Amino acid sequence: MDPSSFRRHGYALVEWIAEYLAGSERYPVLPRVAPGDVRRALPATAPERGEPFEAIFADFERVLVPALTHWNHPGFFGYFAITASAPGVLAEFLAAALNQQAMLWRTSPAATELEDVALGWLRGLLGLPDSFEGVIYDTASIASLHALAAARHAALPQTRETGLAGCPPLRVYCSEHAHSSVDKAVILLGLGHRALRHVPADDEFRMRADALGDALAEDRAAGITPLAVVATIGTTSTTSVDPVRAVADLCRREGVWLHVDAAYAGVTAMLPGYRPRFDGWEQADSIVVNPHKWLFVPFDLSAFYCRRMDVVRQAFSLVPEYLQTAEASRGARNLMDTGIQLGRRFRALKLWMVLRHVGAEGIRAALAEHIRLAQLFAGWVDADPDFERLAPVPFSVVCFRARPHGFRGTAAELDALNAQLLDAVNATGEVFLSHTRLNDRFVLRLAVGHLRTTEVHVARAWALLKRHIAQLATSIR
Ligand code: PLP
DSSP states (O other), rough: OHHHHHHHHHHHHHHHHHHHHGGGGGGSOOOOTHHHHHHHHHHHHHHOOOOOOHHHHHEEEEIIIOOOOTTTTTTSSSSSSHHHHHHHHHHHHHHHHHHHOOSSSTTTTHHHHHHHHHHHHHHHTOOTTTOOEEESSSSSHHHHHHHHHHHHHHHHHHHHHHTTTTTOOEEEEEESSSSSHHHHHHOOOOOOOTGGGEOOOTSSSSSSSSHHHHHHHHHHHHHHHHEEEEEBBBBBBOOBBBOHHHHHHHHHHHEEEEEEOOOOOOOOGSSSSGGGGGGGGGGGGGGOOOOHHSSSOOOEEEEEEEHHHHHHHHHHHOOOGGGGOOOGGGGGOOOOSSSSSSSSSTTHHHHHHHHHHHHHHHHHHHHHHHHHHHHHHHHHHHOOOOEEESSOOOOSSSEEEEEOOOSOHHHHHHHHHHHHHHHHHHHHOOBBBBEEEETEEEEEEEEEOOOTTTTTHHHHHHHHHHHHHHHHHHHHO
């Protein structure tokens, strides 16, 4: 593509993106496609001869756009709602053009040092001490994998050379509401899934510190070595907050690595009123916070902070001759040493641009507004005789279900009714909600987190839920 064609297509794309970012409501949030539709609409083999960009873009609009789930839609309330904000999108455009590969300081001094600067800014905003060194990974799943690998190395450094053979049985602990990435990390690290002990939670879905204490004592007595505890601030289903201070005290006493998973809710440490929920997280060995969840940074970017990054380096660093550089001995940080990846994208650029463009004040205002909207929705649920709330709302996620006044069906029928309600509301294309299971009940979740979501969108979700439950309840009767 010659420079003048690039300019022409680039300008056209910027127009398209600008319209998309301002008006994604014109698309249904969930696409109306079936599995296989996209594959069937595209040729099975790559073209022998290059094609004009116009033709490629026409297929993008014809085949791919109708099959997109619009995470950048203000009616997206599923899982955790996110935003690719405009400054982040521009940063991704630049990062692709620059094609930085920041494995070594030498291969991109700018990307290497900007990562330090942007993570330092974020650390300051979160109120974490400077003793936490930061590194960017793609996702929280990978961050937690690195945390547990470091915990394994801290307890049993010989595993780097000899593997797990001859090691005592090992154990990792997390609440029954922790994210499944902890399970995957334990499996991948060769500990075996049974090495993960799910600690029971209280009736507000928080890990019970007393139960953790009992589990640690019981395992020690049985000759099992506790390796790490994962505490969560903002669990995936209900956004509950584990008692991090009490868990940290236990970990210190037991000499066990504490990893705090604050992938979703971590950013609210920026809100002065929310700081108490983070009490004790500064005692953790490692923490993960996902700017790609609730900090308006386009997917993917996960911030990993560690007070013992030297252990991460000992676990992962391996420098062959062809990657030796003189700067390493002069204090330069080579990012390839802090993880399994060699090559690394210039992700810091989008974090830096979003933090600068939105500003701490703008971020705090957006987070506070999302929390307000969730509380407002929770109030509507609480006041309605046909609905009930099924968990506290510490942040911006509401767990609830319909329970029509006078409903006399079984628990399974109530689950089925809520599943039907979810399908009906999502089929409108105006909003998208997801679900979970709590205390063996099918639960609807409304997660507020997109930058363009306003009270109008939340009210629309509520109106659709009300309208569809009225129709479904009538058909049951
Ligand atoms: N931790 C928590 C608490 C989560 O809710 C999630 C995803 O929702 C993850 C980790 C995994 O995030 P990622 O997609 O960045 O791996």
